[in-house]
Amino acid sequence: LASFMVAKSGYSFDLAQQHEYVEEVEKDYPLKQFKPLQITNVRGDISVQGWSMDKLRVKFKKKVVNSSPMRATRLLSTIDCRYVAEGSSLEISSQYGKDLSIEERLKEKENPQVRLEVVVYAPSQLDLHLWGVDGNLNLKNWTGSAELRSHSGGVTVENFKGDLVSVTCESCSAQFKQVRGSIRSATRQGSVDLAQVQGGNIYVETQDGSIRLEDVIGDQFYTSKQGAMQGRRMKGKVEVHADQSVISLEDLDGSIGAYLERGNLQVGVSQWRALDQVVIETLAANVNMTLPRDFSSDLDVWSKQGSSDIAFPIASGNGSQGAGSLAPGRVTGRVRDGGYPLRISSETGAIVLKRKK
Numbered sequence: 001l002a003s004f005m006v007a008k009s010g011y012s013f014d015l016a017q018q019h020e021y022v023e024e025v026e027k028d029y030p031l032k033q034f035k036p037l038q039i040t041n042v043r044g045d046i047s048v049q050g051w052s053m054d055k056l057r058v059k060f061k062k063k064v065v066n067s068s069p070m071r072a073t074r075l076l077s078t079i080d081c082r083y084v085a086e087g088s089s090l091e092i093s094s095q096y097g098k099d100l101s102i103e104e105r106l107k108e109k110e111n112p113q114v115r116l117e118v119v120v121y122a123p124s125q126l127d128l129h130l131w132g133v134d135g136n137l138n139l140k141n142w143t144g145s146a147e148l149r150s151h152s153g154g155v156t157v158e159n160f161k162g163d164l165v166s167v168t169c170e171s172c173s174a175q176f177k178q179v180r181g182s183i184r185s186a187t188r189q190g191s192v193d194l195a196q197v198q199g200g201n202i203y204v205e206t207q208d209g210s211i212r213l214e215d216v217i218g219d220q221f222y223t224s225k226q227g228a229m230q231g232r233r234m235k236g237k238v239e240v241h242a243d244q245s246v247i248s249l250e251d252l253d254g255s256i257g258a259y260l261e262r263g264n265l266q267v268g269v270s271q272w273r274a275l276d277q278v279v280i281e282t283l284a285a286n287v288n289m290t291l292p293r294d295f296s297s298d299l300d301v302w303s304k305q306g307s308s309d310i311a312f313p314i315a316s317g318n319g320s321q322g323a324g325s326l327a328p329g330r331v332t333g334r335v336r337d338g339g340y341p342l343r344i345s346s347e348t349g350a351i352v353l354k355r356k357k
Contacts, residue, residue: 021064029056036127040093044115050124050141057121064114260285274340282346290354296336300343303351311355
């Protein structure tokens with residue numbers, strides 16, 4: 001099934017009126033054997049949606065912006081989508097520059113006028129690899145493992161129930177929603193959003209992008225150079241590393257360890273559940289934690305050149321009321337019945353531990 005349409009565009013090039021020419025093609029491919037699926041598109045979006053049928057349905061939309069209908073028709077014919085079922089995997093890949101001379105390919109590459117959008121419906125249990133360059137990657141309703149790689153654009157993963165979804169991108173925003181499985185996300189720029197996520201291991205790495213979290217459960221590790229981080233309703237063991245960041249977490253059920261050079265760490269804890277020693281270290285960042293009234297731990301707090309304000313009664317090592325002191329500004333002792341140690345230290349930042357009202 002193929003269709004051809006022309007849509008007006010606001011582009012102008014060489015004083016000629018530009019139009020967008022679109023050709024749509026849809027094909028079905030029966031699957032005799034389930035194999036890993038690899039989809040590659042170097043110029044355009046890729047969208048994959050899982051379904052229960054034992055076949056692939058591929059829809060690809062060719063787009064050309066040009067002032068000449070004849071030239072546009074010629075360019076549309078140079079775009080193709082290839083399907084290969086041989087070997088150990090299934091492969092869907094875009095092809096640009098078909099039947100063009102080397103000179104024409106170079107000219108088109110310098111001033112790209114063609115794009116290909118690929119939409120694939122596939123059995124959701126396949127292992128999936130999506131590779132893009134400057135388009136959006138979208139994955140929905142998937143139960144197999146998935147790896148998504150791109151250079152720029154946006155990445156969206158929704159209703160994922162596989163073992164692991166992995167995202168790697170130089171300059172991408174990434175959104176994970178309704179995920180039951182482990183997540184590994186590594187980006188340099190662009191925001192990262194997690195909502196309604198329940199996974200075994202969650203790893204998010206970014207340099208300049210912000211991180212937003214809501215309803216996230218699992219062993220979590222977040223690292224950023226200078227992006228801000230906000231979260232609420234988080235559960236599990238949380239670890240945060242940042243160079244310069246403002247971190248604000250609300251309604252944490254679990255524990256949090258952190259390393260922060262500059263900025264601010266503010267955490268509201270509903271239930272403190274440490275499974276091992278917890279360490280929070282900063283260079284010049286402030287630490288402000290609100291802990292539940294039944295908080296229990298062996299506490300070690302030391303702000304070397306800053307201030308400390310602890311709202312919990314602390315028993316010294318011999319059981320008497322009052323904190324022990326190993327160095328000026330350092331407070332050690334047991335809160336309630338004690339427990340896994342919580343160690344908080346800072347060179348110049350202020351440390352405040354409040355009791356939840």
